[in-house]
Amino acid sequence: MTTETAPVRPLPLIDDETRFFWDGTREHRLLMQYCADCKRYHHYPRPVCPGCLSSDMAPEELSGRGRVYTYTIAEQAFHPFFADRLPYVLVVVDLEEQPGLRFVSELVQCSPEEVSVGMPVEVVWEDVTEEVTLPLFKPAGSADRAVQA
């Protein structure tokens, strides 16, 4: 690592199992595996459905809407990229398609004082590189503001 370059956000090591997800986010679509037999979504991507052990799971698009199940305000950075961004809000989002279907992300366009459990949120896209777009979340219904990369 050279000293003159700014720290870069950790990026995903995309593999065959997760490629559909990151292909989707690049098109600003939130995709998760859906088992046609069990009628259930699963996240993270996995080789078999834990309900019926079928490997026949196809990616389905989600609305990107949900509610905050819980959150934490990061006050300490464990990676140099996040040092200048403190404090930031990490949320576990309960996605509306299925009880207990969760996604861990950063809540943006919301001060740490404003976040609360149960708060409605919706996805907002952050294009990080040509390859990687991250699904972040913002308070539902708020006017979309440009996300700083």
Next chain:
Amino acid sequence: MSGAGRRVAIVGVGYSTVGRDTGLSLKQLIAQGAAAAMADGGVEQADIDGVAMHAFPQHFVPAYECGALLGLPSLKWTSGSIEGPAFLSAGIHAAAAVASGTADVVLALRPMLRLGATGPTPGARAAGGRQFLEPFGAGRPAQWAGMIKQRMMSEFGWGEEAFGRQMVAQREFAAMNPDALLRNRITLDDYMNTRYVAKPLRLLDCDYPVDSCGAVIFTTEERARDFKQKPVFVESWSFGTSGESDFELAEDMTRTSSFDAAAAMWARTSLTPQDVQVAGLYDGFSPITLNWMEALGLCGRGEASDFVAEGNTSLGGRVPVNCDGGATNVGRVHGVNHVAEVVRQLRGTSGDRQRPDAKVGVAANSIAAFTACMLMSAE
């Protein structure tokens, strides 16, 4: 007793030098920890015929290699684990080996070197499930612990005092424990004034990283009579696991696999939660300690805050919890301390920290993805 098999007893507990910068290698720590437990129990090398060890992958020394290191040339049974709920991974394997008759005297070890506030390597890509955490600045243990603490507070209407009171009570015990590293008494105000790591998780909600190796020796009821300490019997145990292997994705953060482990443990004994007089409940992060109070049935769900506030878990309380001070104060012996202090309490040798007439105690480790608990008794 936990299912069919021989009755199991704990006859020795001990630690290596425990500290921030001991300068000791893993093997030196293992040798010290083993020697301390053997000296405590009056157990000789020739007595030991099994070794179980649990360590993080970067600290792993195979159990057979620990045997060779310690001059135990002909073990009947070994077990090395890099997964699961801290020391109780090794402790339950050891107890099960004795109960089954696979080995008669098993040394269980939990060595580690001090871990700092580590994070992902700059420039490295996040692989596997980590790719759904690290790009967002998530995935550190203190962060999921902060998420769990927040969920407990929101769901149950607790303030941070719920956790602070337990940490104050544990420091009070630590002040009475010459082996504790943090011994200055603290107040609730002190707790509320320490910095946040992942709000609402504060620095004083976290255990104290150290170099350490804790060790516990398990044997049969019959052999236990040969050794010098009053035996502490292992009545029951269980692991618990979850449908999600990441702590951040726990389906119900206030009712995790700890509840399943506890239910399975209670199903295999005639003892009940009301019999418990002393407890060693994992305090890698304080929300885990309060979660175990509820999981084990020491109090009802959502009632841990009141249970602590009423003084039940403090010195002089009905079920004192973490009477050595806990890993937040004695250092991260990673679950061994939770067993060792319950053993000392049931022997009646905890001095000023002693819970009078303690005959039944419980130790429990971890939360959510993997958990374990062990019920102990004395005559």
